[in-house]
Amino acid sequence: MIVTTSYDADEATLHRALWIANALKANFIQRKKHSLKALLAIDREVIVVEKKSAKYFANEQEQPFFFHPSMAVLRINRLQKGDNDILVSLTKLKSGDSFLDCTMGLGSDSIVASYIVGEQGRVLGIESEQVIGTLVKDGLQLGWKEDPKIDRAMKRIEVQLLDHYQYLKLLPDQSFDVVYFDPMFRKGIKKSSSMVPLRKLANPNPLTIETIEQAKRVAKRMVVLKENKNSSEFGRLGFTKIFRSSSTSYGVILIDGEVKR
Structure with missing residues:
Protein backbone atom coordinates (compact mmCIF):
# COMPACT_ATOMS: atom_id res chain seq x y z
CA MET A 1 0.00 0.00 0.00
CA ILE A 2 1.12 3.54 -0.85
CA VAL A 3 0.21 6.69 1.08
CA THR A 4 0.76 10.07 -0.53
CA THR A 5 -0.75 13.56 -0.45
CA SER A 6 -2.56 15.86 -2.80
CA TYR A 7 -0.38 18.13 -4.96
CA ASP A 8 1.19 21.04 -3.03
CA ALA A 9 0.06 19.68 0.35
CA ASP A 10 0.50 21.89 3.40
CA GLU A 11 2.43 20.81 6.49
CA ALA A 12 -0.65 19.63 8.40
CA THR A 13 -1.70 17.39 5.50
CA LEU A 14 1.82 15.98 5.26
CA HIS A 15 1.82 15.14 8.99
CA ARG A 16 -1.54 13.36 8.61
CA ALA A 17 -0.23 11.38 5.65
CA LEU A 18 2.82 10.26 7.61
CA TRP A 19 0.60 9.25 10.55
CA ILE A 20 -1.70 7.23 8.28
CA ALA A 21 1.26 5.53 6.58
CA ASN A 22 2.71 4.60 9.96
CA ALA A 23 -0.65 3.36 11.28
CA LEU A 24 -1.17 1.13 8.24
CA LYS A 25 2.48 0.12 7.87
CA ALA A 26 2.34 1.49 4.34
CA ASN A 27 4.95 3.14 2.14
CA PHE A 28 4.85 6.94 2.12
CA ILE A 29 5.73 8.51 -1.23
CA GLN A 30 6.11 12.21 -1.90
CA ARG A 31 3.45 13.15 -4.44
CA LYS A 32 5.63 15.42 -6.58
CA LYS A 33 4.23 14.99 -10.12
CA HIS A 34 3.08 11.38 -9.76
CA SER A 35 -0.40 10.82 -11.15
CA LEU A 36 -2.84 8.55 -9.35
CA LYS A 37 -2.72 6.18 -12.32
CA ALA A 38 1.05 5.96 -12.06
CA LEU A 39 0.88 5.23 -8.33
CA LEU A 40 -1.74 2.52 -8.87
CA ALA A 41 0.62 0.95 -11.39
CA ILE A 42 3.19 0.64 -8.58
CA ASP A 43 0.76 -0.67 -5.97
CA ARG A 44 -2.89 -1.72 -6.26
CA GLU A 45 -3.82 0.27 -3.10
CA VAL A 46 -3.19 4.01 -2.77
CA ILE A 47 -4.35 6.47 -0.13
CA VAL A 48 -4.30 10.15 -1.10
CA VAL A 49 -4.42 12.48 1.89
CA GLU A 50 -6.06 15.82 1.11
CA LYS A 51 -6.71 18.84 3.29
CA LYS A 52 -10.29 17.84 4.14
CA SER A 53 -10.23 14.07 3.72
CA ALA A 54 -8.15 10.99 2.96
CA LYS A 55 -9.22 8.77 0.06
CA TYR A 56 -8.46 5.10 -0.49
CA PHE A 57 -8.18 3.96 -4.11
CA ALA A 58 -7.80 0.40 -5.39
CA ASN A 59 -7.45 -0.89 -8.93
CA GLU A 60 -10.62 -2.97 -8.75
CA GLN A 61 -12.78 -0.22 -7.20
CA GLU A 62 -14.66 2.28 -9.31
CA GLN A 63 -15.22 4.64 -6.37
CA PRO A 64 -12.73 5.63 -3.65
CA PHE A 65 -13.49 5.04 0.02
CA PHE A 66 -13.38 8.12 2.24
CA PHE A 67 -14.94 9.41 5.44
CA HIS A 68 -17.59 12.10 5.47
CA PRO A 69 -19.99 12.82 8.38
CA SER A 70 -22.90 13.76 6.08
CA MET A 71 -25.52 11.34 7.48
CA ALA A 72 -24.60 12.12 11.09
CA VAL A 73 -24.76 15.86 10.41
CA LEU A 74 -28.20 15.45 8.83
CA ARG A 75 -29.47 13.44 11.81
CA ILE A 76 -28.08 15.93 14.33
CA ASN A 77 -29.60 18.84 12.41
CA ARG A 78 -32.95 17.10 12.71
CA LEU A 79 -32.43 16.58 16.44
CA GLN A 80 -31.61 20.27 16.81
CA LYS A 81 -34.97 21.07 15.20
CA GLY A 82 -36.79 18.88 17.71
CA ASP A 83 -37.22 15.78 15.55
CA ASN A 84 -36.63 12.26 16.82
CA ASP A 85 -33.72 9.98 15.95
CA ILE A 86 -34.54 6.27 15.92
CA LEU A 87 -31.32 5.16 17.62
CA VAL A 88 -31.44 7.90 20.27
CA SER A 89 -35.08 7.15 21.08
CA LEU A 90 -34.53 3.40 21.15
CA THR A 91 -31.49 3.49 23.43
CA LYS A 92 -32.80 6.40 25.55
CA LEU A 93 -29.37 7.99 25.31
CA LYS A 94 -28.86 11.09 27.42
CA SER A 95 -26.11 13.36 28.65
CA GLY A 96 -23.46 11.47 30.60
CA ASP A 97 -24.21 8.03 29.13
CA CYS A 102 -18.74 -2.40 18.10
CA THR A 103 -18.96 -2.00 14.31
CA MET A 104 -18.00 1.63 13.79
CA GLY A 105 -17.78 1.71 9.99
CA LEU A 106 -18.23 5.31 8.85
CA GLY A 107 -18.98 6.38 12.41
CA SER A 108 -22.39 8.01 11.85
CA ASP A 109 -24.02 6.35 14.87
CA SER A 110 -21.00 7.12 17.05
CA ILE A 111 -21.12 10.81 16.09
CA VAL A 112 -24.83 11.09 16.89
CA ALA A 113 -24.30 9.25 20.18
CA SER A 114 -21.36 11.50 21.09
CA TYR A 115 -23.45 14.59 20.37
CA ILE A 116 -26.17 13.31 22.74
CA VAL A 117 -24.01 12.06 25.63
CA GLY A 118 -21.90 15.23 25.60
CA GLU A 119 -18.67 16.01 27.37
CA GLN A 120 -19.69 14.08 30.48
CA GLY A 121 -20.40 10.94 28.47
CA ARG A 122 -18.22 8.53 26.55
CA VAL A 123 -18.37 7.03 23.06
CA LEU A 124 -15.95 4.39 21.88
CA GLY A 125 -15.96 2.96 18.36
CA ILE A 126 -14.40 -0.39 17.48
CA GLU A 127 -13.39 -1.18 13.91
CA SER A 128 -11.66 -4.39 12.88
CA GLU A 129 -10.67 -3.27 9.38
CA GLN A 130 -7.54 -1.13 9.49
CA VAL A 131 -8.11 1.05 6.42
CA ILE A 132 -11.66 1.94 7.45
CA GLY A 133 -10.74 2.59 11.06
CA THR A 134 -7.66 4.66 10.27
CA LEU A 135 -9.36 6.92 7.70
CA VAL A 136 -12.42 7.39 9.90
CA LYS A 137 -10.21 8.19 12.90
CA ASP A 138 -8.41 10.77 10.78
CA GLY A 139 -11.73 12.25 9.64
CA LEU A 140 -13.12 12.43 13.16
CA GLN A 141 -10.09 14.40 14.30
CA LEU A 142 -10.50 16.81 11.38
CA GLY A 143 -13.94 17.54 12.80
CA TRP A 144 -16.76 19.60 11.33
CA LYS A 145 -16.04 23.31 11.33
CA GLU A 146 -19.58 24.26 10.25
CA ASP A 147 -20.98 23.42 13.72
CA PRO A 148 -18.86 23.64 16.92
CA LYS A 149 -21.03 21.13 18.79
CA ILE A 150 -20.73 18.52 16.05
CA ASP A 151 -17.01 19.29 15.79
CA ARG A 152 -16.51 18.61 19.49
CA ALA A 153 -18.69 15.49 19.35
CA MET A 154 -16.55 14.03 16.56
CA LYS A 155 -13.26 14.79 18.27
CA ARG A 156 -14.43 13.22 21.56
CA ILE A 157 -14.94 9.77 20.04
CA GLU A 158 -12.36 7.16 21.01
CA VAL A 159 -11.38 4.65 18.32
CA GLN A 160 -9.96 1.16 18.78
CA LEU A 161 -8.77 -0.78 15.73
CA LEU A 162 -9.42 -4.30 16.96
CA ASP A 163 -11.76 -7.25 16.54
CA HIS A 164 -14.82 -6.42 18.65
CA TYR A 165 -14.96 -9.85 20.31
CA GLN A 166 -11.37 -9.58 21.46
CA TYR A 167 -11.93 -6.06 22.76
CA LEU A 168 -15.18 -6.93 24.55
CA LYS A 169 -13.38 -9.68 26.45
CA LEU A 170 -11.00 -7.07 27.89
CA LEU A 171 -13.74 -4.83 29.27
CA PRO A 172 -15.12 -4.98 32.83
CA ASP A 173 -18.71 -6.03 33.51
CA GLN A 174 -21.34 -3.34 32.90
CA SER A 175 -18.82 -0.80 31.66
CA PHE A 176 -21.04 0.79 28.96
CA ASP A 177 -24.69 1.77 29.13
CA VAL A 178 -25.35 0.70 25.54
CA VAL A 179 -23.47 -1.79 23.37
CA TYR A 180 -24.35 -1.43 19.69
CA PHE A 181 -23.86 -3.52 16.54
CA ASP A 182 -24.52 -2.46 12.97
CA PRO A 183 -22.70 -5.17 10.97
CA MET A 184 -22.49 -5.24 7.20
CA PHE A 185 -25.82 -6.66 6.06
CA ARG A 186 -25.70 -10.14 4.49
CA LYS A 187 -27.77 -8.68 1.65
CA GLY A 188 -27.02 -5.08 0.71
CA ILE A 189 -29.68 -2.44 0.17
CA LYS A 190 -29.66 -1.56 -3.52
CA LYS A 191 -30.37 2.13 -3.04
CA SER A 192 -27.35 2.57 -0.76
CA SER A 193 -24.84 3.18 -3.56
CA SER A 194 -22.70 5.29 -1.22
CA MET A 195 -22.05 2.12 0.81
CA VAL A 196 -20.41 0.27 -2.10
CA PRO A 197 -16.80 1.37 -1.33
CA LEU A 198 -17.31 0.58 2.37
CA ARG A 199 -18.78 -2.84 1.59
CA LYS A 200 -15.65 -3.83 -0.37
CA LEU A 201 -13.44 -3.06 2.64
CA ALA A 202 -15.73 -4.08 5.52
CA ASN A 203 -15.55 -7.23 7.59
CA PRO A 204 -18.08 -9.67 6.04
CA ASN A 205 -18.17 -12.11 8.95
CA PRO A 206 -21.47 -12.54 10.82
CA LEU A 207 -21.71 -11.82 14.53
CA THR A 208 -21.16 -14.79 16.81
CA ILE A 209 -23.22 -15.88 19.78
CA GLU A 210 -20.04 -15.62 21.87
CA THR A 211 -19.71 -11.95 20.89
CA ILE A 212 -23.28 -11.22 21.97
CA GLU A 213 -22.70 -12.98 25.29
CA GLN A 214 -19.73 -10.72 25.92
CA ALA A 215 -21.78 -7.68 24.90
CA LYS A 216 -24.49 -8.64 27.42
CA ARG A 217 -21.85 -8.83 30.12
CA VAL A 218 -20.40 -5.41 29.22
CA ALA A 219 -23.73 -3.58 28.83
CA LYS A 220 -25.50 -1.90 31.74
CA ARG A 221 -28.76 -1.13 29.98
CA MET A 222 -29.06 -2.85 26.61
CA VAL A 223 -27.46 -4.44 23.58
CA VAL A 224 -28.79 -3.21 20.23
CA LEU A 225 -28.53 -4.77 16.77
CA LYS A 226 -29.36 -3.05 13.48
CA GLU A 227 -29.99 -5.37 10.55
CA ASN A 228 -31.89 -5.85 7.32
CA LYS A 229 -35.60 -6.04 8.15
CA ASN A 230 -35.79 -9.60 6.76
CA SER A 231 -32.67 -10.79 8.54
CA SER A 232 -32.72 -14.03 10.53
CA GLU A 233 -29.89 -12.69 12.71
CA PHE A 234 -32.28 -11.30 15.32
CA GLY A 235 -33.63 -14.73 16.14
CA ARG A 236 -30.29 -16.52 15.83
CA LEU A 237 -28.60 -14.12 18.25
CA GLY A 238 -31.45 -13.75 20.74
CA PHE A 239 -32.66 -10.22 19.98
CA THR A 240 -36.24 -9.02 20.18
CA LYS A 241 -37.14 -7.07 17.06
CA ILE A 242 -38.87 -3.86 18.12
CA PHE A 243 -38.65 -1.47 15.17
CA ARG A 244 -39.16 -1.87 11.45
CA SER A 245 -38.66 0.68 8.69
CA SER A 246 -38.85 0.20 4.94
CA SER A 247 -35.47 -1.50 4.80
CA THR A 248 -34.00 -2.02 8.29
CA SER A 249 -34.99 -3.18 11.75
CA TYR A 250 -33.55 -2.90 15.24
CA GLY A 251 -33.36 -5.62 17.84
CA VAL A 252 -32.79 -5.22 21.57
CA ILE A 253 -31.61 -7.31 24.48
CA LEU A 254 -32.44 -5.50 27.70
CA ILE A 255 -30.10 -6.30 30.56
CA ASP A 256 -32.63 -5.46 33.28
CA GLY A 257 -36.32 -5.52 32.52
CA GLU A 258 -38.59 -6.42 29.64
CA VAL A 259 -38.56 -5.05 26.12
CA LYS A 260 -41.28 -2.47 25.61
CA ARG A 261 -42.65 -2.57 22.09
Missing part, protein backbone atom coordinates in the same frame (compact mmCIF):
# COMPACT_ATOMS: atom_id res chain seq x y z
CA SER A 98 -21.62 5.68 27.64
CA PHE A 99 -22.02 4.10 24.19
CA LEU A 100 -19.91 1.32 22.69
CA ASP A 101 -20.16 1.03 18.91
Whole structure:
Protein backbone atom coordinates (compact mmCIF):
# COMPACT_ATOMS: atom_id res chain seq x y z
CA MET A 1 0.00 0.00 0.00
CA ILE A 2 1.12 3.54 -0.85
CA VAL A 3 0.21 6.69 1.08
CA THR A 4 0.76 10.07 -0.53
CA THR A 5 -0.75 13.56 -0.45
CA SER A 6 -2.56 15.86 -2.80
CA TYR A 7 -0.38 18.13 -4.96
CA ASP A 8 1.19 21.04 -3.03
CA ALA A 9 0.06 19.68 0.35
CA ASP A 10 0.50 21.89 3.40
CA GLU A 11 2.43 20.81 6.49
CA ALA A 12 -0.65 19.63 8.40
CA THR A 13 -1.70 17.39 5.50
CA LEU A 14 1.82 15.98 5.26
CA HIS A 15 1.82 15.14 8.99
CA ARG A 16 -1.54 13.36 8.61
CA ALA A 17 -0.23 11.38 5.65
CA LEU A 18 2.82 10.26 7.61
CA TRP A 19 0.60 9.25 10.55
CA ILE A 20 -1.70 7.23 8.28
CA ALA A 21 1.26 5.53 6.58
CA ASN A 22 2.71 4.60 9.96
CA ALA A 23 -0.65 3.36 11.28
CA LEU A 24 -1.17 1.13 8.24
CA LYS A 25 2.48 0.12 7.87
CA ALA A 26 2.34 1.49 4.34
CA ASN A 27 4.95 3.14 2.14
CA PHE A 28 4.85 6.94 2.12
CA ILE A 29 5.73 8.51 -1.23
CA GLN A 30 6.11 12.21 -1.90
CA ARG A 31 3.45 13.15 -4.44
CA LYS A 32 5.63 15.42 -6.58
CA LYS A 33 4.23 14.99 -10.12
CA HIS A 34 3.08 11.38 -9.76
CA SER A 35 -0.40 10.82 -11.15
CA LEU A 36 -2.84 8.55 -9.35
CA LYS A 37 -2.72 6.18 -12.32
CA ALA A 38 1.05 5.96 -12.06
CA LEU A 39 0.88 5.23 -8.33
CA LEU A 40 -1.74 2.52 -8.87
CA ALA A 41 0.62 0.95 -11.39
CA ILE A 42 3.19 0.64 -8.58
CA ASP A 43 0.76 -0.67 -5.97
CA ARG A 44 -2.89 -1.72 -6.26
CA GLU A 45 -3.82 0.27 -3.10
CA VAL A 46 -3.19 4.01 -2.77
CA ILE A 47 -4.35 6.47 -0.13
CA VAL A 48 -4.30 10.15 -1.10
CA VAL A 49 -4.42 12.48 1.89
CA GLU A 50 -6.06 15.82 1.11
CA LYS A 51 -6.71 18.84 3.29
CA LYS A 52 -10.29 17.84 4.14
CA SER A 53 -10.23 14.07 3.72
CA ALA A 54 -8.15 10.99 2.96
CA LYS A 55 -9.22 8.77 0.06
CA TYR A 56 -8.46 5.10 -0.49
CA PHE A 57 -8.18 3.96 -4.11
CA ALA A 58 -7.80 0.40 -5.39
CA ASN A 59 -7.45 -0.89 -8.93
CA GLU A 60 -10.62 -2.97 -8.75
CA GLN A 61 -12.78 -0.22 -7.20
CA GLU A 62 -14.66 2.28 -9.31
CA GLN A 63 -15.22 4.64 -6.37
CA PRO A 64 -12.73 5.63 -3.65
CA PHE A 65 -13.49 5.04 0.02
CA PHE A 66 -13.38 8.12 2.24
CA PHE A 67 -14.94 9.41 5.44
CA HIS A 68 -17.59 12.10 5.47
CA PRO A 69 -19.99 12.82 8.38
CA SER A 70 -22.90 13.76 6.08
CA MET A 71 -25.52 11.34 7.48
CA ALA A 72 -24.60 12.12 11.09
CA VAL A 73 -24.76 15.86 10.41
CA LEU A 74 -28.20 15.45 8.83
CA ARG A 75 -29.47 13.44 11.81
CA ILE A 76 -28.08 15.93 14.33
CA ASN A 77 -29.60 18.84 12.41
CA ARG A 78 -32.95 17.10 12.71
CA LEU A 79 -32.43 16.58 16.44
CA GLN A 80 -31.61 20.27 16.81
CA LYS A 81 -34.97 21.07 15.20
CA GLY A 82 -36.79 18.88 17.71
CA ASP A 83 -37.22 15.78 15.55
CA ASN A 84 -36.63 12.26 16.82
CA ASP A 85 -33.72 9.98 15.95
CA ILE A 86 -34.54 6.27 15.92
CA LEU A 87 -31.32 5.16 17.62
CA VAL A 88 -31.44 7.90 20.27
CA SER A 89 -35.08 7.15 21.08
CA LEU A 90 -34.53 3.40 21.15
CA THR A 91 -31.49 3.49 23.43
CA LYS A 92 -32.80 6.40 25.55
CA LEU A 93 -29.37 7.99 25.31
CA LYS A 94 -28.86 11.09 27.42
CA SER A 95 -26.11 13.36 28.65
CA GLY A 96 -23.46 11.47 30.60
CA ASP A 97 -24.21 8.03 29.13
CA SER A 98 -21.62 5.68 27.64
CA PHE A 99 -22.02 4.10 24.19
CA LEU A 100 -19.91 1.32 22.69
CA ASP A 101 -20.16 1.03 18.91
CA CYS A 102 -18.74 -2.40 18.10
CA THR A 103 -18.96 -2.00 14.31
CA MET A 104 -18.00 1.63 13.79
CA GLY A 105 -17.78 1.71 9.99
CA LEU A 106 -18.23 5.31 8.85
CA GLY A 107 -18.98 6.38 12.41
CA SER A 108 -22.39 8.01 11.85
CA ASP A 109 -24.02 6.35 14.87
CA SER A 110 -21.00 7.12 17.05
CA ILE A 111 -21.12 10.81 16.09
CA VAL A 112 -24.83 11.09 16.89
CA ALA A 113 -24.30 9.25 20.18
CA SER A 114 -21.36 11.50 21.09
CA TYR A 115 -23.45 14.59 20.37
CA ILE A 116 -26.17 13.31 22.74
CA VAL A 117 -24.01 12.06 25.63
CA GLY A 118 -21.90 15.23 25.60
CA GLU A 119 -18.67 16.01 27.37
CA GLN A 120 -19.69 14.08 30.48
CA GLY A 121 -20.40 10.94 28.47
CA ARG A 122 -18.22 8.53 26.55
CA VAL A 123 -18.37 7.03 23.06
CA LEU A 124 -15.95 4.39 21.88
CA GLY A 125 -15.96 2.96 18.36
CA ILE A 126 -14.40 -0.39 17.48
CA GLU A 127 -13.39 -1.18 13.91
CA SER A 128 -11.66 -4.39 12.88
CA GLU A 129 -10.67 -3.27 9.38
CA GLN A 130 -7.54 -1.13 9.49
CA VAL A 131 -8.11 1.05 6.42
CA ILE A 132 -11.66 1.94 7.45
CA GLY A 133 -10.74 2.59 11.06
CA THR A 134 -7.66 4.66 10.27
CA LEU A 135 -9.36 6.92 7.70
CA VAL A 136 -12.42 7.39 9.90
CA LYS A 137 -10.21 8.19 12.90
CA ASP A 138 -8.41 10.77 10.78
CA GLY A 139 -11.73 12.25 9.64
CA LEU A 140 -13.12 12.43 13.16
CA GLN A 141 -10.09 14.40 14.30
CA LEU A 142 -10.50 16.81 11.38
CA GLY A 143 -13.94 17.54 12.80
CA TRP A 144 -16.76 19.60 11.33
CA LYS A 145 -16.04 23.31 11.33
CA GLU A 146 -19.58 24.26 10.25
CA ASP A 147 -20.98 23.42 13.72
CA PRO A 148 -18.86 23.64 16.92
CA LYS A 149 -21.03 21.13 18.79
CA ILE A 150 -20.73 18.52 16.05
CA ASP A 151 -17.01 19.29 15.79
CA ARG A 152 -16.51 18.61 19.49
CA ALA A 153 -18.69 15.49 19.35
CA MET A 154 -16.55 14.03 16.56
CA LYS A 155 -13.26 14.79 18.27
CA ARG A 156 -14.43 13.22 21.56
CA ILE A 157 -14.94 9.77 20.04
CA GLU A 158 -12.36 7.16 21.01
CA VAL A 159 -11.38 4.65 18.32
CA GLN A 160 -9.96 1.16 18.78
CA LEU A 161 -8.77 -0.78 15.73
CA LEU A 162 -9.42 -4.30 16.96
CA ASP A 163 -11.76 -7.25 16.54
CA HIS A 164 -14.82 -6.42 18.65
CA TYR A 165 -14.96 -9.85 20.31
CA GLN A 166 -11.37 -9.58 21.46
CA TYR A 167 -11.93 -6.06 22.76
CA LEU A 168 -15.18 -6.93 24.55
CA LYS A 169 -13.38 -9.68 26.45
CA LEU A 170 -11.00 -7.07 27.89
CA LEU A 171 -13.74 -4.83 29.27
CA PRO A 172 -15.12 -4.98 32.83
CA ASP A 173 -18.71 -6.03 33.51
CA GLN A 174 -21.34 -3.34 32.90
CA SER A 175 -18.82 -0.80 31.66
CA PHE A 176 -21.04 0.79 28.96
CA ASP A 177 -24.69 1.77 29.13
CA VAL A 178 -25.35 0.70 25.54
CA VAL A 179 -23.47 -1.79 23.37
CA TYR A 180 -24.35 -1.43 19.69
CA PHE A 181 -23.86 -3.52 16.54
CA ASP A 182 -24.52 -2.46 12.97
CA PRO A 183 -22.70 -5.17 10.97
CA MET A 184 -22.49 -5.24 7.20
CA PHE A 185 -25.82 -6.66 6.06
CA ARG A 186 -25.70 -10.14 4.49
CA LYS A 187 -27.77 -8.68 1.65
CA GLY A 188 -27.02 -5.08 0.71
CA ILE A 189 -29.68 -2.44 0.17
CA LYS A 190 -29.66 -1.56 -3.52
CA LYS A 191 -30.37 2.13 -3.04
CA SER A 192 -27.35 2.57 -0.76
CA SER A 193 -24.84 3.18 -3.56
CA SER A 194 -22.70 5.29 -1.22
CA MET A 195 -22.05 2.12 0.81
CA VAL A 196 -20.41 0.27 -2.10
CA PRO A 197 -16.80 1.37 -1.33
CA LEU A 198 -17.31 0.58 2.37
CA ARG A 199 -18.78 -2.84 1.59
CA LYS A 200 -15.65 -3.83 -0.37
CA LEU A 201 -13.44 -3.06 2.64
CA ALA A 202 -15.73 -4.08 5.52
CA ASN A 203 -15.55 -7.23 7.59
CA PRO A 204 -18.08 -9.67 6.04
CA ASN A 205 -18.17 -12.11 8.95
CA PRO A 206 -21.47 -12.54 10.82
CA LEU A 207 -21.71 -11.82 14.53
CA THR A 208 -21.16 -14.79 16.81
CA ILE A 209 -23.22 -15.88 19.78
CA GLU A 210 -20.04 -15.62 21.87
CA THR A 211 -19.71 -11.95 20.89
CA ILE A 212 -23.28 -11.22 21.97
CA GLU A 213 -22.70 -12.98 25.29
CA GLN A 214 -19.73 -10.72 25.92
CA ALA A 215 -21.78 -7.68 24.90
CA LYS A 216 -24.49 -8.64 27.42
CA ARG A 217 -21.85 -8.83 30.12
CA VAL A 218 -20.40 -5.41 29.22
CA ALA A 219 -23.73 -3.58 28.83
CA LYS A 220 -25.50 -1.90 31.74
CA ARG A 221 -28.76 -1.13 29.98
CA MET A 222 -29.06 -2.85 26.61
CA VAL A 223 -27.46 -4.44 23.58
CA VAL A 224 -28.79 -3.21 20.23
CA LEU A 225 -28.53 -4.77 16.77
CA LYS A 226 -29.36 -3.05 13.48
CA GLU A 227 -29.99 -5.37 10.55
CA ASN A 228 -31.89 -5.85 7.32
CA LYS A 229 -35.60 -6.04 8.15
CA ASN A 230 -35.79 -9.60 6.76
CA SER A 231 -32.67 -10.79 8.54
CA SER A 232 -32.72 -14.03 10.53
CA GLU A 233 -29.89 -12.69 12.71
CA PHE A 234 -32.28 -11.30 15.32
CA GLY A 235 -33.63 -14.73 16.14
CA ARG A 236 -30.29 -16.52 15.83
CA LEU A 237 -28.60 -14.12 18.25
CA GLY A 238 -31.45 -13.75 20.74
CA PHE A 239 -32.66 -10.22 19.98
CA THR A 240 -36.24 -9.02 20.18
CA LYS A 241 -37.14 -7.07 17.06
CA ILE A 242 -38.87 -3.86 18.12
CA PHE A 243 -38.65 -1.47 15.17
CA ARG A 244 -39.16 -1.87 11.45
CA SER A 245 -38.66 0.68 8.69
CA SER A 246 -38.85 0.20 4.94
CA SER A 247 -35.47 -1.50 4.80
CA THR A 248 -34.00 -2.02 8.29
CA SER A 249 -34.99 -3.18 11.75
CA TYR A 250 -33.55 -2.90 15.24
CA GLY A 251 -33.36 -5.62 17.84
CA VAL A 252 -32.79 -5.22 21.57
CA ILE A 253 -31.61 -7.31 24.48
CA LEU A 254 -32.44 -5.50 27.70
CA ILE A 255 -30.10 -6.30 30.56
CA ASP A 256 -32.63 -5.46 33.28
CA GLY A 257 -36.32 -5.52 32.52
CA GLU A 258 -38.59 -6.42 29.64
CA VAL A 259 -38.56 -5.05 26.12
CA LYS A 260 -41.28 -2.47 25.61
CA ARG A 261 -42.65 -2.57 22.09
